[in-house]
Structure formats: structure tokens, C-alpha cells
Amino acid sequence: xYSEIASNTRKSIFLAMIFIAMIILLGWIFDQVYGEGRTYTxxxxxxxxxxxxxxxxxxxxxxxxxxxxxxxxIAHDENKYIYHLVENLCITAGVPMxxxxxxxxxxxxxxxxxxxxxxxxxxxxxxxxEKLTNEELEGVVAHELSHIKNYDIRFMMLxxxxxxxxxxMADFMLRSGGLFRGxxxxxxxxxSQLFAILMIVGIILAILSPFIAELIKLAISxxxxxLADASGALxxxxxxxxxxxxxxxxxxNMPMRKASTATAHMFISNPFxxxxxxxxxxFSTHPPVEERIRKLRTMGV
Numbered sequence: 001x002y003s004e005i006a007s008n009t010r011k012s013i014f015l016a017m018i019f020i021a022m023i024i025l026l027g028w029i030f031d032q033v034y035g036e037g038r039t040y041t042x043x044x045x046x047x048x049x050x051x052x053x054x055x056x057x058x059x060x061x062x063x064x065x066x067x068x069x070x071x072x073x074i075a076h077d078e079n080k081y082i083y084h085l086v087e088n089l090c091i092t093a094g095v096p097m098x099x100x101x102x103x104x105x106x107x108x109x110x111x112x113x114x115x116x117x118x119x120x121x122x123x124x125x126x127x128x129x130e131k132l133t134n135e136e137l138e139g140v141v142a143h144e145l146s147h148i149k150n151y152d153i154r155f156m157m158l159x160x161x162x163x164x165x166x167x168x169m170a171d172f173m174l175r176s177g178g179l180f181r182g183x184x185x186x187x188x189x190x191x192s193q194l195f196a197i198l199m200i201v202g203i204i205l206a207i208l209s210p211f212i213a214e215l216i217k218l219a220i221s222x223x224x225x226x227l228a229d230a231s232g233a234l235x236x237x238x239x240x241x242x243x244x245x246x247x248x249x250x251x252x253n254m255p256m257r258k259a260s261t262a263t264a265h266m267f268i269s270n271p272f273x274x275x276x277x278x279x280x281x282x283f284s285t286h287p288p289v290e291e292r293i294r295k296l297r298t299m300g301v
Contacts, residue, residue, distance in 0.1 A: 018216060022166055022209055061153075062113040062121055065266060069111070070258045071101035071123040082129055082137075086122060089142055093235050095149050098122045107254040108132065108245070111266040112144035113153060120148045125256070132245055139232060139242030143268055146231030152224045156265070159217050166213040170206040221265045222287040229292055233299055243296040250289045 076083045083100060090097050098114065101123035108127045114120030122144050128137060147153065233239035249269045259271035265285035 022213065059115070062115070062119070065111070065113045065263045066101055066121060066123060068258065068260050068263055069103055069123060069256075070105075071103045071121075074100050074102045079129070082124060085134070085138060086141055086145075089138065089145055089235065093142075093145050093149055095145060096120070098145075098148060100124070102126065102129075103256075103258075105256050105258070107256045107271070108249045108252060109256060109267050109269055109271055110140050110144055111263070111268065112147045113266060114148060115153055116151065117148050122148075127254070128245075131248065131252075135236075135238060135241035136245035136248065138236050139238070140245050140268055142232035142235040143228045143242055144232075146228040146235065147224070150224075150227060150231060152228065156221065156224065159220050163210075163213045163217050167210040170209045218265075218285055221285045225268075225286055226292070226295065229296055230299065233296055239296040239299045243293045246289050246293050246296075250293075 074082070079100075079102070082102075086100055087097055095117045098112070098117075098120040099122075101121055103109075103123050103125045105125045106127040107125055108131055110122065110124045110128055112120060112122050122141065124137075124141070128140060132140065229242060232242055236242070246269070253273045255273045256267075256271040264271055267286075269289065270284060270286045
């Protein structure tokens with residue numbers, strides 16, 4: 001169990017480092033092509049704008065996600081069962097009690113949001129409460145509490161900032177036309193071949209980097225799901241509870257009424273559902289449910 005958690009953490013950090021390397025490489029090629037001593041105000045403003053939007057998302061993203069999903073807060077007396085279940089798991093996990101929300105949807109699903117354990121919320125669908133056994137629902141809630149405890153929301157926000165920076169830089173490089181005009185390369189003696197290569201690499205990177213960045217983001221999202229599965233199973237000491245819940249979700253294959261691409265990665269299972277083709281899984285925010293179940297059922301606690 002601990003090795004599974006450590007492995008997924010290492011892989012997520014490695015993928016984040018690839019992001020940083022891509023940003024540095026784009027910035028270096030941009031500088032080589034566009035000339036010395038020039039101030040690129042437009043690029044600076046664009047990056048600052050993306051960081052500003054990321055900050056808004058960071059501090060208000062939880063409210064937006066809850067609103068988009070149609071989640072409504074529930075108090076202790078409105079649903080003592082789910083309240084006590086979450087409370088007991090929080091005591092075990094050693095995290096503060098999050099705000100609990102209910103989504104009036106017959107599909108089985110749940111998600112957690114919040115920038116840290118002190119400002120966290122968990123939303124559970126009506127379908128999850130009514131269709132899952134106590135052990136299965138415990139597994140689902142433990143998975144979501146693990147996202148909170150592991151600071152997954154903060155980590156994914158960092159990833160989102162990197163994706164935004166890469167996309168803006170690539171777009172600016174293409175729109176400015178400097179790559180196609182040759183930038184400052186024509187002014188350098190004896191370096192025309194090198195700068196021709198840099199321009200070609202720059203064009204390829206500018207076109208492909210947003211696509212690659214999005215794939216890396218999805219890969220990180222899938223790794224964080226594996227990590228939350230492992231952490232949640234460690235919390236309940238009963239991996240089969242979550243595995244059984246995932247089986248029910250997969251067999252039901254019911255899409256949510258208010259599914260949104262902006263919040264899809266937050267749910268325990270893809271809210272859009274649909275087919276299970278391997279090619280489609282490359283662009284999915286979640287790993288294949290069959291693989292998640294297999295991993296859970298081979299874990300020792």
C-alpha cells in the first residue's frame with residue numbers, strides 16, 4: 001500500500017517536472033529567435049493574466065465547482081448518516097471536518113474541492129447515498145478525503161497554471177510571426193544553420209506543446225486518482241469497499257445531469273461515462289476503472 005502511494009507521488013512529480021522543462025525550453029527558444037534586449041510586454045501581460053486567472057480559480061474555484069454541479073449544503077440533522085460517516089473518517093484521517101454537499105442526481109459519484117484541508121468541501125450524489133452499501137460509501141468518501149489530505153486540488157492548480165503558461169507562450173510565438181520571419185537569426189554571423197534549426201524546433205514546439213501539455217495534465221490527473229485510491233484504501237483498511245463501489249459505478253454507467261468538462265477531473269468517476277476504448281482513455285481525466293479495481297484488489301493493508 002505504501003509503495004503504491006510513493007510510486008504515484010513520484011510519477012506525478014516527474015510529470016510536473018516535464019511541464020517546467022517545456023516552459024523553460026519554450027522561453028529559451030523564444031529568446032534566441034526574437035532578439036536581444038527586447039521587452040516583450042505582450043507576452044508578460046499574457047502570462048500575468050493567466051496567473052491572475054489561476055489565482056481566482058485557486059481562491060474561488062471550489063465555489064464555482066459546487067455551483068456548476070448543482071451541489072447544495074447539508075447540515076447534520078438533514079442527513080445524519082452521511083454526516084457521521086464523513087466525521088468518523090475525518091477523525092481517522094486526522095483532517096478537519098469538510099463542508100458536506102448533496103447533489104440531487106441518481107448517478108453514483110462524488111468529488112472533493114478546496115485549496116487545503118481547512119477550506120475543503122465534499123459533494124456526494126443522491127445516487128451514491130442510496131445505491132452504495134456502508135462499506136462502499138466509506139470507500140468513496142475516503143477516496144475524496146485523500147484528495148484533500150494529499151493537497152491534490154493545490155497540485156492540480158499548479159498544473160493548470162503551467163498548461164496555461166505553455167499555451168499562451170506557444171500562441172504568442174505563432175501569432176507574432178517572428179518564428180517564420182527568422183527573428184534575430186539573420187543578424188548573427190555564422191549561426192544561420194543553428195538558428196534555422198531553432199526556428200523549425202520552435203514552430204514544432206509552438207504547434208504541439210499545448211496538445212502535449214494537455215495530455216500531461218490528464219496523465220497527472222489519472223495518477224492522482226490512483227494515489228487517492230491507494231490512500232483511501234489505507235484509511236479504511238478495506239480496499240474492497242472502494243473496488244466494489246467502482247464496480248457498481250462502471251456497471252451502471254450513468255452520466256450525470258450537470259456534467260461539465262471544467263469539473264470532470266474532480267469526480268471519483270468520469271461524469272460523462274460512455275465507452276471504454278483504449279484510445280479514448282488517453283484523453284480521459286480518469287484511469288480505466290477496471291485497472292483501478294484490479295489495483296485495489298491486489299493491495300495489502
